[in-house]
Amino acid sequence: MKEIELTSLDIKLYTEKLDNGLEVYMLPYKDKKKYFISYATRYGSDVLKFDVDGEEYAPPLGVAHYLEHKLFEEESGIDPFTFFSESGTDGNASTSYDYTQYICYGTKKFDENLRYLVQFVNRPYFTDENVLKEKGIISEEIKMYNDIPDYKLEIKLREMIYNSLSRKYDIAGTIDEINKITKEDLYKCYNSFYVPNNMFILIVGNFDCKSAINIIKEELDSKISVNLPKIHNVNENDKVNKKELIIKEDIEVPKIGIGLKVPSKNLKLNDVELDLYLNMITTILFGSSSEFRERVRVEELLNDIYSEWESTDNFKTFYLYATSKYPDKLVEEINYEFDNLSVTTTAFNRIKKVWIANEVKTVDNVYRMENNVYDDIISYGKPIANRVELIRNMDIKVLRNLIKKIKFDNRCILKMYSKDKKKL
Amino acid sequence: MKYIKKDLGSYNLHLINTNKYKTVTMKIVFHSPIKKEDITKRNVLSDILLQSCKKYQSKREMIIESENLYALDIYNNIQRYGNYSMFSFTLQVLNDRYTEDDNLEKSIEFLSEILCNPDISNNAFKKDKLSIVKNNTEVVLSSLKEDPVGYSQMRLYEAFDKEGPISYRMAGYKEDLSKITKENLYTYYKNMIENDYVDIFIAGDFDNVKIVSIIKKYFKFRKIKKRKINYELDIRKCRKRRLFAKEKCEASQSKLAIACPISKMSTYEKNYPLVLANIIFGGSADSKLFKNVREKNSLCYTINSSVSKLDNLMTIKAGIDKDNFNKTVEVITKTLDDMKKGKFTDKDINIAKELYKSYIMSIEEDPMRIINEYLSMEIVDMDSYNERIEIMDKVKKRDIIKVFKKINMDTIFLLEGDIK
Incomplete structure (x- = not known):
């Protein structure tokens, strides 16, 4: 077991890698009652086509998410939710572009729940009947999201940014596509990507590291690492x-x-630092204390704003969403910011201070902490132990250099208006 | 953890000492009997206080100051608790241990500047700031349908009880928005400070003597106030025949919402068997509704029930296909009938008890939840949360059946999505 100190945060992380490649990350807290376990595979809706038995295979869209739902099916008929509930524990799962995770969180019976979590994920039981049953449920899930205007905005914007990457599709697929999914599809994807060398376990909160590792070894040491299939990018x-x-x-x-x-x-920066600097640019430009925000507030051009960065193998993509009665004017203001990009040392140093304070605050919250470490593992392949230091050492010269290298005009603009002509 | 409540005359100060957090959290709550015509004004007031204050004349200056105070967070919120509107501001800031001496005091002073020293001239708020907030509020009021779940619940309550506080739209009303002026908003503000009943909660690692003197220094309200009416809404009789209400919307999924009034229950019944009944019926991913409606019949992705003790009401919500409306209502009705007949097992009860325990045990993980727990205890007759686990453990199946018999389906609302 390796011990890693998260600098400036008074907390230690423990890691271990099993011989079969499974990674285990543990972040024990002394003064919390809750624990949080995530068992994840680095497989999500990003994989559109891969080789199975030497042949190219392109499953229907949404298969990774469908698989996530169906792993809760047990031959014994005992529902994993019921098992967890017996000790007052909650269970859940989620699918993203680049991962699928199965989680449980509670205050009791840590050992039993950890054991059960890794067991049920390793116990697929797909039948024609139970695969069919899920179609109604997932159709309603897809419809629920498709009814939300902000969601439609995001999906449309993704189609404008990417010409062929998986990121242009909805993670859950479409109703037509999921209707094609069979149990054979689920087994093929499962057997290819739910293998120890493509998976990891992250545990945060109130638990004992030694007993966690023992259980994981008892359950998973015998699993054999399997060569990952060739993925067609x-x-x-x-x-x-x-x-x-x-x-x-x-x-x-x-x-x-x-x-x-x-x-x-x-762009010649390592990925972690690149993300920090990119985030710094857009925080200075559009963050809550930016000059832009004050200007559009006073002019009543902005009602709501949200932005984020996304990483893929070869791209960093910035998304900005806003609600405004005057979308044309607001877009002009945003364009102005991109075209006249400047950063001041004052703003730069203030944002650094805010970020460092936020890193410390996050430690209080087991869930947020779990989330951050999880994101690190997905994005960078490992938790970032010295983020506070990295932030502290950020240099405005590096930022200005980076700005010069980026083509800020590689942007797209989507406007969503009311169908009703009488309205805005 | 140690809890002390101090009566400071014009408000109660609740001190929660715990060394579990790196942050200190403070919440100030103004209780006022809810009036429909004041809802919008109260919302606008809450937002305008965060636009500027005497000391920080723009929102940007205000945010920059909060960033300088090591990224403190301030949240404003207004919630209905039965017959009351609870107007609150919450401050969360890093403990001085992680910042510098006096950062906490400066942060409390900052909150007091925002709340007690607003940006007023000539007995009125600033015109431009009011305009910004009104514009934002109008957009919120125009976009209620973008949250179809919240919208369908609101429409359900309006159908269920046209007059009572349960039907009030907490987002406000456009017709009231246009009546707000910078002058009458200030009059309302003064009235609130003068007359609302106030609680201040603070949770974290601090010295009590010091913190009491800091809070006394920055929060001075002159008058001693009393709470005038009950928080709990009057019990509403269930209709003899169910009421169906429907509204069409442009969506592919329909939202079903059902109001089930709860008839007279003892405090014990409300705090214990009712809580378990709801968990068993629709309050968890292991609930009867989840199993029957979703897993057995594939009728939905989401379904749940929730209980409001102050409103004497259980609400059931689900996202369904409109063609499955009758079938879904039938399955829900059957499930509730089964509960009344006692068709649930001791295992179901034990699971509900465990989920409840887990909920109680995790309260202390989050300072905001601890504060909200103590706030609830100010309003509803409740045992301390350590006692609750013991009492809950002793709840019998017959107690749960008895409360199920007091819950009946009354109004059924469908927000009907007509896209295929």
């Missing part, structure tokens, strides 16, 4: 797929979405 254009688009939906107040696509190959 698609070629993605450096440029955005479509620059501008207007759509109409059943909304009252218009919305906008802006995407900035940054090819990351030649």
Whole structure:
């Protein structure tokens, strides 16, 4: 077991790698009652095509998410939710572009629940009948999201940014696609990607590291590592797929979405630092204490704003969503910020202070901490132990250099208006 | 953890000492009997206080100051607790151990500047700031349907009881928004400070003597206030025949919402068997509704029930296909009938008890939840949460059946999505 100190946060992380490649990350807390266990595979909706038995195989869209639902099916008929509930524990699962995770969190029976979690994920039981049953449930899930205007905005914006990458599709697929899914599809994907060398376990909160490792070894040491299949990657254009688009939906107040696509190959910073600096640029530009925000507030051009960065193998993509009665004027203001990009030392240092304070605050919250470590493992392959130091050492010269290298005009603009002409 | 309540005359100060956190959390709550015509004004007031104050004349200055105080967070919130509107501001800041001496005091002073020293001239808020907040509020009020679950619940309550506080839209009303002026908003503010009943909670690792003197220094309300009416809504009789209400919308999924009034229950019944009944019926991923409606009949992705003790009401919500409306209502009805007949096992009860224990045990993980727990105890007659686990353990099946018999389906609302 390796011990890693998370610098400036008074907390230690323990890691171990089993011979078969399974990674275990543990972050024990002394003064918490809750624990949180995540068992994850680095497989999500990003995989569109891969080889099975020497042949190319492209399962229906949404298969990774479908698989996540169906792993809760047990031959014994005992529902994993019921098992967890018996000790007051909650269970859940989620699928993203680049991972699928199974979680349980509670205050009691840690050993039993950990053991059960890894057992049920390793015990697929798919039948024609139980696969069919899920279609109604997942169809309602897809419909639920598709009814949310903000969700439609995001999906449309993704289609404008990417020309072929999986990120342009909904993680859950479409109703037509999921209707094609069979138990054979589920087994093929399961057997290819739910293998120890593609998976990890992350545990945070109130538990004992030694007994956790013992249970994991008892349950999973005998699993054999399997060569991961060849995944067929698609070629993605450096440029955005479509620059501008207007759509109409059943909304009252218009919305906008802006995407900035940054090819990351030649930016010459390591991934963690690159993410910090990119985030710094957009926080200074559009963050809550930016000059932009004050200006659009006073001019009443902005009602709501949300932004985030996304990473893929070769790209860093910035998403900005906003609600505004005057979308054209707001877009002009945003364009102005990109075209006249400048960063001041004052803002730069203030944001650094905010980030460091937020890192410390996060430690109080087991869930948020779990989330951060989890994101690190997915994004960087390992938890980042010295993030506070990395933030403290950020240099405005590096930031200014980076700004010069990025083509900020590689953006797309989506506007969503009301269908009803009388409205805005 | 140690809890002390101090009566400071014009408000109660609740001190929660715990060394579990790196942060200190403080919440100030203004209780006022809810008036429909004041809801919008109260919302606008809450937001305008965060636009500027005497000391920080713009929102940007205000945010920059909060960043300088080591990224303190301030949240504003207004919630209905039965007959009352609870207007609150919450401050969360790193303990001085991680920042510098006096950062906590400066943060409390900052909150007091925002709440007690607003940006007023000539007995009125600033025109431009009011305009910003009104514009934002109007957009919120225009976009209620973008949250179809919340919207369907609101429409359900309006159908269920046209007059009572349960039907009030907490987001406010457009017609009231246009009546708000910078002058009458200030009058309302003064009235709130003068007359609302106030609780201040603070949780974290601090010295009590010092913190009491700091809070006394920055929060001074002159008048001693009393709570005038009950928090709990009057019990509403269930209709003899169920009421169906429907509204069409442009969506592919329909939202079903059902109101089930709860008839007279003892405090014990409400605090114990009712809580278990709800967990068993629709309050967890292992519930009867989840199993029957979703897993057995594939009728939905989400379904749950929740209980409001102050409103004497259980609410059931599900996202379904409109063609499955009758079938879903039938399965839900059957499930509730089965509960009344005692068709659940001791294992179901034990699971519900364990989930409840886990909930109680995790309260201390989050300072906001601890504070909200103590706030609830100010309002509802409840045992301390350590005692609750013991009492809950002794609840019998017959107690749960008895409460199920007091829950009846009354109003059924469907927000009907008509896209295929």
